[in-house]
Amino acid sequence: MAAEVLEALKPREETRIADGTVGGGGHAAAILAASSPTGWLYGCDRDGAAVEAAKARLAEFEGRFEIRQGNFADLAEWVPAESCDGVLLDLGLSSPQLDLAERGFSFQAEGPLDMRFDRRQELTARSLVNEASAEELAKIFWEFGGEREARRFARAIVKDRETRPFETTRQLAELIARLSPRRGKKAHPATKLFQAVRIAVNDEIGSLKRGLAGALKILKRGGRLAVISFHSLEDRVVKDFGRAGARDYTFPGGVDVPELREPRAPELKLVSRKAILPGAAEVAGNPRSRSAQLRVFEKL
Numbered sequence: 001m002a003a004e005v006l007e008a009l010k011p012r013e014e015t016r017i018a019d020g021t022v023g024g025g026g027h028a029a030a031i032l033a034a035s036s037p038t039g040w041l042y043g044c045d046r047d048g049a050a051v052e053a054a055k056a057r058l059a060e061f062e063g064r065f066e067i068r069q070g071n072f073a074d075l076a077e078w079v080p081a082e083s084c085d086g087v088l089l090d091l092g093l094s095s096p097q098l099d100l101a102e103r104g105f106s107f108q109a110e111g112p113l114d115m116r117f118d119r120r121q122e123l124t125a126r127s128l129v130n131e132a133s134a135e136e137l138a139k140i141f142w143e144f145g146g147e148r149e150a151r152r153f154a155r156a157i158v159k160d161r162e163t164r165p166f167e168t169t170r171q172l173a174e175l176i177a178r179l180s181p182r183r184g185k186k187a188h189p190a191t192k193l194f195q196a197v198r199i200a201v202n203d204e205i206g207s208l209k210r211g212l213a214g215a216l217k218i219l220k221r222g223g224r225l226a227v228i229s230f231h232s233l234e235d236r237v238v239k240d241f242g243r244a245g246a247r248d249y250t251f252p253g254g255v256d257v258p259e260l261r262e263p264r265a266p267e268l269k270l271v272s273r274k275a276i277l278p279g280a281a282e283v284a285g286n287p288r289s290r291s292a293q294l295r296v297f298e299k300l
Contacts, residue, residue: 009086020072025054076214107173145196
């Protein structure tokens with residue numbers, strides 16, 4: 001969604017943009033090209049391989065960017081407060097991560113149960129699947145994957161690992177396929193479970209919540225935050241963040257009781273009421289983009 005991102009952030013000369021999920025550098029390159037010759041980009045990614053790929057791709061813009069390996073949840077720790085005209089967060093899994101069997105994100109090919117964005121961290125999918133209790137696994141499968149068979153799958157995993165620990169993606173996927181045969185269904189029965197394990201391993205929802213708050217800190221007034229999400233759980237967090245920021249009141253606790261509302265100045269403006277979706281041409285050229293949703297907010 002490069003065109004939509006450029007339209008949302010409007011990079012130009014002198015602007016400073018933070019790309020919290022720089023990936024292979026595609027969006028970053030478009031932003032730097034549009035803001036030539038003096039625009040600046042802060043970039044980070046949890047994946048060390050992505051950071052190196054981005055640096056190589058952005059070589060022509062040398063001297064106009066700073067890229068670090070790290071979580072976008074920590075952007076506010078090194079990017080100066082209120083210094084950015086725009087922040088981009090392109091959430092989820094990248095194609096290179098999904099396509100490399102050795103990263104362990106996909107059940108389509110045999111690979112180790114890894115699923116770490118940052119391979120420096122200790123927690124892996126293998127340790128989670130083999131060490132978490134049935135109750136913990138069921139909660140992960142339901143909350144992060146919406147898996148209706150969460151409890152049954154969790155119990156089966158705990159029972160199976162007593163005989164042999166789970167080591168590979170195919171081993172886990174085959175167990176789920178035996179428990180819930182495909183029978184003509186389009187999606188593999190392990191799809192939601194793999195998504196849930198990946199989200200848990202990388203603390204994606206916690207990182208997203210911290211990252212959204214951090215983005216607000218580093219944005220100037222009038223600066224824009226653009227977030228691309230790929231599943232309903234992410235999008236709900238982003239949408240709720242925007243709605244809360246755009247309200248002209250606050251309330252104590254977690255429940256909005258009209259009688260307890262206290263007036264305050266809103267922090268955000270919703271640039272578009274509804275999520276922006278990829279065009280037909282992009283979906284045709286990149287089928288994985290079909291579930292993408294872009295939401296844009298402006299700091300007041």
